[in-house]
Amino acid sequence: MTATLPPWLAEVPAEQPHSPAFVTVSGAHLYGFPSVDSDVDLRGAHILPLEEVVGLRTGQETITRSWERNGVEVDLVTHDLAKFCGLLLRRNGYVLEQLLSPLVVATSPIHQEMIAAAPGCLTRHHANHYLGFARSQWRLFERSGELKPLLYTFRVLLTGIHLMRTGTLVADLGRLTALTAGAPPYLPDLMAAKRSAEHAPPPTGLSDPVRLAHDVARLTAELEEAKGASRLPDAPASADVLHDLVVRTRLAVRVAPS
Known part of the structure; x- marks a missing residue:
């Protein structure tokens, strides 16, 4: 992370209700023109356990939080892994920028697989x-x-x-x-x-x-x-790769018995 970002950002992912696949910084910091009074935009993907996907009581697909810490406004938005991957396949520039942001707060092997799949999500559209x-x-x-x-x-x-x-x-x-x-x-x-x-x-x-x-x-x-x-294709090529990633992740992550 750059010197303009507070070091305590690294603590934020662990404070969330679900394990993060990744959390990065977006917004003006990513775009190269943060102000002295800019808030910090955190974006990423979280992993819902299988029990919160297949049951009657489902988990939050999107989590949004805003708060202030040490005089810095923080805006956090994360999507469940399946929703995030679905957005990647819908020609959504926002999520591509979030996924590929070099300002990484939290990462994982899942994040690295998503980054590897990102070129196959690009289209001329x-x-x-x-x-x-x-x-x-x-x-x-x-x-x-x-x-x-x-x-x-x-x-x-x-x-x-x-x-x-x-x-x-x-x-x-x-x-x-x-x-x-x-x-x-x-x-x-x-x-x-x-x-x-x-x-x-x-x-x-x-x-x-x-x-x-x-x-x-x-x-x-x-x-x-x-x-x-452009030589970019008309349709994304990573649908099968991302589908496999979501399925493997769902089956591997469980909630411990209460």
């Missing part, structure tokens, strides 16, 4: 996820004028472009700016401004609406073009 996310964040920026949704707009467009062209998922905007020809040169300055405050507007010299709208439209067109030219 993941571009639709990033196009839709970019549109919603751009509309939010137009309404609010805040820097955060503007950076999210550029981040998802560049992530989508890079994914379609290379088959590799990169979520860090700093890396994407260096890797992507035609990335707006002012992005590092916007990222630096975002670090000082979570809900600040863009700096005056970097907030020309005409230039911003032009660059968003240009990158949107590049993502659509990259989707059309």
Whole structure:
């Protein structure tokens, strides 16, 4: 984990009601532009025991918690392993980014198997996820004028472009700016401004609406073009692998008799 993340995050997975397959950090920390007052977004997969899957009293497929510790807001969302794997097969960019996040709080052999299966989950249709996310964040920026949704707009467009062209998922905007020809040169300055405050507007010299709208439209067109030219398949190839992983995990995990 990076120095900007509190060391006590490693204690969080053990405090949850079910064993984690993995827990990683998502959000602004993953995207490369956390603010001094950013909350910490924890995402992952937990493992429901067999008794809470096949019986009448089933366990929570999704667990959501928010709390504050030592002045840091923490937002935790985990899905049961089967639900998470199902989302991986539905061209969901969010869960792919969570699975492949390099900011790992807790891992396991199951996590490593999921990472190995991730390339087989990628399709050209993941571009639709990033196009839709970019549109919603751009509309939010137009309404609010805040820097955060503007950076999210550029981040998802560049992530989508890079994914379609290379088959590799990169979520860090700093890396994407260096890797992507035609990335707006002012992005590092916007990222630096975002670090000082979570809900600040863009700096005056970097907030020309005409230039911003032009660059968003240009990158949107590049993502659509990259989707059309991508060598990624139309459908995921890892369904059988993930099915086998879920079945093996279910049969191996039991609740001790009370």
